Structure formats: C-alpha cells, structure tokens
Amino acid sequence: MRIRDTDISKRQQNSPEEEIYAKFCEEVKNKIGVGTQDAMRKNLFVDFHRMGFINRYDKNKNNIEPLKKGNIKFVSLSSQGKKLITETDLQNRLFIFSKGLDFLLGGYINILLEIFHSKVYKINEISIYEFMFFVSAVNTNTCFNINTDECVQLMKAYRTLSRIQCRGVITYLQDLMQPKNYSGDKTKQRDFHNWKNKAEQVFSLIKQTVYFEQRDNNIIPKEIIDSTGTTNIKRLSRSLAAKQQYFQQHKVKKTIGFELHHIVPLSWAENLYQFKLMDEWRNMLYIDAFNHAKITQNRNRNICLSNEDETLILSDFYGNSIRLTKLNNVLYSNVHLPAMLKYNEQILQRHEDNNSQI
Numbered sequence: 001m002r003i004r005d006t007d008i009s010k011r012q013q014n015s016p017e018e019e020i021y022a023k024f025c026e027e028v029k030n031k032i033g034v035g036t037q038d039a040m041r042k043n044l045f046v047d048f049h050r051m052g053f054i055n056r057y058d059k060n061k062n063n064i065e066p067l068k069k070g071n072i073k074f075v076s077l078s079s080q081g082k083k084l085i086t087e088t089d090l091q092n093r094l095f096i097f098s099k100g101l102d103f104l105l106g107g108y109i110n111i112l113l114e115i116f117h118s119k120v121y122k123i124n125e126i127s128i129y130e131f132m133f134f135v136s137a138v139n140t141n142t143c144f145n146i147n148t149d150e151c152v153q154l155m156k157a158y159r160t161l162s163r164i165q166c167r168g169v170i171t172y173l174q175d176l177m178q179p180k181n182y183s184g185d186k187t188k189q190r191d192f193h194n195w196k197n198k199a200e201q202v203f204s205l206i207k208q209t210v211y212f213e214q215r216d217n218n219i220i221p222k223e224i225i226d227s228t229g230t231t232n233i234k235r236l237s238r239s240l241a242a243k244q245q246y247f248q249q250h251k252v253k254k255t256i257g258f259e260l261h262h263i264v265p266l267s268w269a270e271n272l273y274q275f276k277l278m279d280e281w282r283n284m285l286y287i288d289a290f291n292h293a294k295i296t297q298n299r300n301r302n303i304c305l306s307n308e309d310e311t312l313i314l315s316d317f318y319g320n321s322i323r324l325t326k327l328n329n330v331l332y333s334n335v336h337l338p339a340m341l342k343y344n345e346q347i348l349q350r351h352e353d354n355n356s357q358i
Contacts (some may be wrong), residue, residue, distance in 0.1 A: 001075050003045070004037050045075055051100030053081035065318060066103075083270075085276045091210065091224070091336050092271045098209035102267040105202055106299045109209060110267040111138050114148055119240055121152045125218040130155050130172065132199035139296035147259060147289050170186040211267075224272060250333040252286060258331060259292045264312065264347050265300045282343035285312065286331045290324055305344040306335060 001024070002017045014022045014037075021037070028035035035044060048054045050066045057063055057074040064070045077085075080096070087093040102109040112135065115123050118348035126135065132149045137144045146154070161169070177192035207214045213222045243260055247253070263283050269275035277283075285305075295302045312330055315321040324330035332340075 002073060003041050003075055005071060005073060007038055008036070041072065043235040045072075048081070049102045051071065052078060053100055054078055060235065076182055085236055089271075094210040095270050095272075096272075098211060099268050099270060101205055101209055102265070103299060105205065107139070107265070107267075108135065108202060109206065109211065110262075110265045110300060111148065111151075111296075112133060112206065112219075113211060113266050115152060118152075123152060123155065125215065125220045126155070127218050128199060128203050129166075132196060133158070133237075136199060136202070139250075141293075141297045147292070149259075151159045154278060164264075219244050231290055242279055242281045242284065246284045249281060249336055250286070250331065252331040252333075254287075255331065257289055258286050259289050261287050261295065263305055263344060264303045268300075268303075277345065280343070282336075282340050283312075283347065285324070287324055288329045291324060291329055294322055299339070304348065305341055307341065310334065312337075 001020055003021045004014060004018050021040075025035050025037045025040050027256055028040070043055065045054060049056050049064075052066070055076050055078050056070075056072045057072050057076075061074055064072065080100070081282040084093060084096045084100070087096060098109065113124070114124070115121055115135070134146070134154045137146050138148055138151050139145065158166070158169075177190040177195065179189040179191050182189040203219065206212055206218055210224065211222055212219045214220075220312045246260065261284065262278060263285060264278050266275055266278050269278055295314065298316060298320060301318070301319070302314035302322055305317040306313045306315065306316070310326040312324040312326075312332070313321050314324065326332065
C-alpha cells in the first residue's frame with residue numbers, strides 16, 4: 001500500500017495513489033478513535049514494523065530494517081502480521097502479539113519472565129516503581145547497567161524500607177532528576193517525569209501480554225490454560241530442571257560473572273507448546289554477563305547458533321554476531337555441541353517464516 005510521506009499541514013490533499021491509505025486511516029480512526037494519516041505513518045506503523053507485523057519500503061520498494069530510518073513510501077502486512085490476524089485460537093494470538101511486544105520493548109518481557117519464574121528469586125509481583133528503578137536497568141547500555149541477580153537484590157532491599165522511606169527515595173529522585181540540574185545535551189540530563197512516563201507506558205503494554213496481568217498497582221504472572229487443563233505459567237518456571245540439566249550435561253559449575261542465557265528467548269514463543277520447547281537445556285548457554293548484556297541490547301535477536309572450532313557464534317539476520325570463546329566467554333562441553341546446534345536449527349525452522357521480522 002502506498003502511504004503519504006508528507007505532513008497534512010504541508011500538503012492537505014492526497015494524491016490518487018494515496019487514496020487507499022487515506023481510507024484505511026479513516027476506517028481505523030472511526031473504529032478506535034486514533035490513527036490520523038500523520039500519526040499512522042509516524043507512530044503506529046513504526047511500532048507495528050518493530051513488532052514484526054508489517055514491512056515498510058522505500059520508493060523503490062526496497063525493504064527497510066525495523067530500527068533503521070528512511071523515507072517510507074510503501075507498507076505491507078508481514079507473514080507474522082498475517083499469522084496474527086488469521087490465528088483463530090485467542091490464546092495463541094495473544095502469544096503472537098506478546099512476541100511482537102517483546103520485539104518492540106527490547107526484551108523487558110523476557111527479563112520479567114526470568115525474574116518471575118525463578119524459584120530462587122521468589123518474586124510474585126512487581127510495582128511500577130520497582131520496574132522503573134530496577135528492572136528497566138537490566139542489561140542496558142548505560143552506566144546504570146545491572147544484571148538480573150543484582151536487580152532482584154535491589155528490589156528486595158527496597159522492600160525492606162518503610163512506606164515513609166520509600167516515599168523519601170521517590171521525593172529525593174524527583175528533586176534531583178530535573179534537567180535544570182544538569183549541564184550538557186539531553187543524553188547528560190536526567191528527567192524524573194519523563195522516566196516515569198516511559199515506565200508507565202511500558203508497564204501498560206506488559207499487562208496486555210499473555211504472561212502478565214495487573215493486581216492493584218502491580219503486575220503478576222497470569223495463569224494459562226492448555227488443551228489438557230490448567231497450567232500455571234509460573235510453574236513452567238523457566239525450568240529449574242532444565243537449568244540443572246545444563247550444568248550436569250556440560251559438567252560446569254556456577255561461576256561469578258556468568259549467566260544462563262536462552263538462545264531463542266522464551267518470550268518469542270507463539271504458543272504454550274513452543275514455550276516449553278524453548279525452555280530446554282539445549283536452548284541454553286552459560287555466557288559472561290558482558291556479552292549477555294550485548295545480546296539484550298540487540299533486542300535478543302542473536303538467535304542463530306554456529307561454531308568455529310571452540311568459538312561459538314550467536315548471529316541475527318542482519319549480519320550482527322557475537323563471538324564467544326570457550327572458557328573466557330562461554331562454558332560448555334564439546335560433547336553436546338552437535339545436539340545444541342541441531343536443536344537450534346530445529347527451533348529456527350519453526351520460525352523461518354518470521355526471519356525477516358526478527
């Protein structure tokens with residue numbers, strides 16, 4: 001579909017080839033109350049593209065990458081978008097939508113799954129301020145970067161404070177984090193109001209996924225029904241047994257500075273069966289925290305496993321790769337590498353229709 005590429009304020013009339021787009025925007029706005037021609041192309045289509053539900057193209061109909069900027073002339077439904085609107089099982093459709101949200105949010109859903117599903121952490125709910133202060137800092141490309149263990153430790157420490165002390169922390173940050181208190185460009189400034197607004201926006205999206213729901217002002221794990229009965233997704237547990245199997249099979253011990261990583265994230269599952277399929281020791285690697293953070297910063301797209309001798313390579317579909325040297329960056333046994341490579345190939349085959357979005 002050809003779309004408008006100029007603001008209404010600069011050119012009020014649509015060209016003949018933009019008429020379908022104009023009618024589409026009008027129908028959307030009548031249906032849900034939002035979706036002007038400018039908002040559709042500048043905001044909604046950008047998000048839908050990053051979620052993997054549409055493709056966008058330049059004037060020559062060359063595909064534009066989701067995170068790249070360009071002069072967009074055309075859009076189309078992607079294979080993932082078609083799957084979303086044709087899926088008749090409402091729960092599976094919500095899984096697909098949740099996967100798209102994880103693309104958009106850059107991995108927050110996967111981080112929350114790890115926190116909630118850990119029997120060690122014992123976290124059953126997360127408040128907006130806990131998400132804002134701690135979860136949003138996990139594996140970020142900032143000086144505030146923390147890992148999941150540190151996040152949970154900070155949350156638990158925060159929970160030991162009294163209500164008055166918590167209010168004091170919030171008031172202190174509100175007073176401190178004002179742009180006028182900082183010099184330099186926007187990257188050097190701190191704005192508590194904008195920080196909270198962004199956290200609330202992400203929080204509201206997370207509550208729309210198949211995994212979480214709201215109780216009072218907190219998000220909690222949601223129960224999921226499968227074809228055999230009731231399955232509580234908390235008990236899918238980012239399987240403790242699978243984690244233990246990884247250490248047993250590879251004969252490695254827990255090591256400071258290393259974290260267990262799902263190669264294909266659980267948040268990319270499109271149904272309950274895939275969720276369980278991905279929560280398996282052959283879909284895991286014990287890697288150093290630095291590279292784990294780099295993968296998260298690349299929105300968990302490094303899902304293709306390959307090797308060069310004892311160096312493991314995690315690649316995405318845009319040519320970005322992370323090399324993990326045995327003992328330095330990754331701990332594993334060569335004996336089980338063939339099985340892991342084959343398992344990764346099998347999982348990716350189930351997602352081959354979606355590779356253009358990933």
